[in-house]
Amino acid sequence: MASVKTYVRPMQGWWRRNPYFVRYMIREGSSVFLAIYAVILLVGLFRLTQGEAAWEAWRAALTNPISLIFHWLALATVGYHAYTWWKVAPKTAPDLRLGGKPLPEMVITGGGFLATLGASALIYVIVRWM
Amino acid sequence: MAEKRTIEIEVLRYNPEKDAAPHFQTFKVPFSDDASVLQGLLYIKDHLDGSLTFRWSCRMAICGSCGKMVNGKPELSCHTFLRDYYPGPVRIEPLNHFPVVRDLVIDQSDFLKKLESVKPYIIPREEKDVKDGEHLQTPGQLHKYYQYSQCINCLLCYAACPQYGLKPGFTGPAALALLHRYNADSRDKGWDERAEVLNAEEGVWGCTLVGYCSEVCPKHVDPAHAINQNKVNSTMDYFGVLKLLMPKGGA
Numbered sequence: 001m002a003s004v005k006t007y008v009r010p011m012q013g014w015w016r017r018n019p020y021f022v023r024y025m026i027r028e029g030s031s032v033f034l035a036i037y038a039v040i041l042l043v044g045l046f047r048l049t050q051g052e053a054a055w056e057a058w059r060a061a062l063t064n065p066i067s068l069i070f071h072w073l074a075l076a077t078v079g080y081h082a083y084t085w086w087k088v089a090p091k092t093a094p095d096l097r098l099g100g101k102p103l104p105e106m107v108i109t110g111g112g113f114l115a116t117l118g119a120s121a122l123i124y125v126i127v128r129w130m
Numbered sequence: 131m132a133e134k135r136t137i138e139i140e141v142l143r144y145n146p147e148k149d150a151a152p153h154f155q156t157f158k159v160p161f162s163d164d165a166s167v168l169q170g171l172l173y174i175k176d177h178l179d180g181s182l183t184f185r186w187s188c189r190m191a192i193c194g195s196c197g198k199m200v201n202g203k204p205e206l207s208c209h210t211f212l213r214d215y216y217p218g219p220v221r222i223e224p225l226n227h228f229p230v231v232r233d234l235v236i237d238q239s240d241f242l243k244k245l246e247s248v249k250p251y252i253i254p255r256e257e258k259d260v261k262d263g264e265h266l267q268t269p270g271q272l273h274k275y276y277q278y279s280q281c282i283n284c285l286l287c288y289a290a291c292p293q294y295g296l297k298p299g300f301t302g303p304a305a306l307a308l309l310h311r312y313n314a315d316s317r318d319k320g321w322d323e324r325a326e327v328l329n330a331e332e333g334v335w336g337c338t339l340v341g342y343c344s345e346v347c348p349k350h351v352d353p354a355h356a357i358n359q360n361k362v363n364s365t366m367d368y369f370g371v372l373k374l375l376m377p378k379g380g381a
Contacts, residue, residue: 005146006229006237011295017202021292024340088339091354094362095314100270 023084030081033074086112134160137212138219139170141182144230152230155179156219161212167222168196168207171234184234191348194284198234199223204289204346225285227295241285244301247327248309253320271316278311278356280349287343287353293336300336301327303343303353310356325367334360 015021040062047058061067089112090105097103139159144152157178159170168186175182184207186196191209198207201221212220228236258265287303288294294302301309309328312318327333337357344354366372 004231004237006231007144007146007149007152008229009152009226011227011292014292014295018342020342020345021340024342028338088341088354091339091341091344091352092358092361094359095274095355097273100273102273 027081027084030077030084033077034081036070037074037078082116083113086116134162135216136160137170137216139174140219140221141171141174141234142223142230143182143233146232154221159212163211163213165212166208167198167200167205167210167212167215167220170212170220171207171222182234183232192282194282197225197284197286197289199226199289204286206284206286206348209348225289227289227291227298228285236285238285240298241283241288241302241305244305245283245308247301248305248312249320249324250305250308250312252312252315252318253323255317255319265317267316274316275311275314277351278307278314281308281311281351282349284348286346286348287351290340290342290346292340292342293338297332297336299332301330301333303337303357304351306334306337306360307351307353307356310360313360321372328360329364329367334358334364337361 015025044055044058047054062071086109090108093108095102096108136158138156140154140156142152143149143155157174159173159178161170161173166189168189171182171184172186175184184196184198186208187193188195189208191206194206196207197204199205199222200207200210201215202223204225207222222234224230224234224236228238228240231237254265256265281304283304285304287307291300291303294300306328309324313321313324313328329335334357337354339354339358341354344352347353363372366375
């Protein structure tokens with residue numbers, strides 16, 4: 001077939017052609033917020049090593065309205081990322097079987113959701129009251 | 131006889147001898163409730179324009195020849211019905227990500243080369259003469275690979291995979307699912323022979339888990355699962371752990 005003239009269609013704008021791809025791009029894009037959040041935390045850790053004044057200045061910076069808006073936005077996007085993470089978990093999990101039958105995808109995804117909610121609630125309780 | 135309705139079908143046309151780029155042509159096609167999209171195309175070929183070129187064979191979703199993009203989604207055109215697109219129009223294009231040879235016909239040679247590269251046949255664990263009988267297998271061993279053996283090479287998963295479109299070197303969903311189908315077979319010992327293809331950047335690591343391949347598969351094969359569980363195998367192979375887990379020399 002190498003000698004036959006063919007037409008190769010462009011890929012430009014591929015992700016806008018199908019809602020499935022749009023959701024995929026949002027899933028991948030939402031991890032950017034997680035990365036920024038991680039950098040902010042690392043900066044906090046670094047400021048802690050510089051002494052109390054530096055640490056308190058970092059804490060004060062977090063109360064800036066822009067910081068608050070970012071953190072709420074990051075919480076929402078990371079929440080969505082966690083949701084999509086469990087949605088694809090059945091694809092990344094090994095071949096799990098129960099009594100010879102494949103474990104339904106719902107069980108893996110649902111179990112993940114419950115584990116995430118449980119862990120989040122536990123952390124909230126620890127941070128808030130302990 | 132069921133009442134006939136009419137639907138507009140927009141078909142991508144491309145004549146390599148005349149056209150610099152493809153264009154769409156619209157046909158008005160009468161159809162009955164039981165008419166598939168493929169039957170719509172056959173109506174055009176038989177009654178409106180005999181030059182329209184497309185592939186098909188069995189008309190019953192088993193040969194895997196008639197895959198097309200129907201309103202932007204990869205579908206077997208024999209397995210998709212015009213009534214579901216009424217009042218239309220319905221837009222039919224060749225499968226995405228493949229070079230167009232003519233009209234709705236794509237060049238499959240890249241896939242065939244990749245299929246060959248995964249050695250899609252059993253590399254026997256033990257050589258047995260025919261007179262010594264079959265290689266026996268338990269139902270559990272059969273279930274390990276059965277769904278992957280249902281692949282009909284229709285290429286809908288390649289048309290669903292943006293990674294294949296962006297990086298045509300990617301081995302792709304069906305070939306990697308078939309690679310896993312043989313690696314997962316208890317009669318096979320071909321892991322080592324297929325490892326180079328599987329472990330490569332263009333192998334399982336070319337997948338970013340878009341997951342659409344598994345959505346569009348008309349035979350309910352799950353290529354995304356085959357590929358992504360082999361990222362774990364590939365990692366274990368890299369660190370030399372896999373050999374400890376499968377002492378007999380095959381996955």
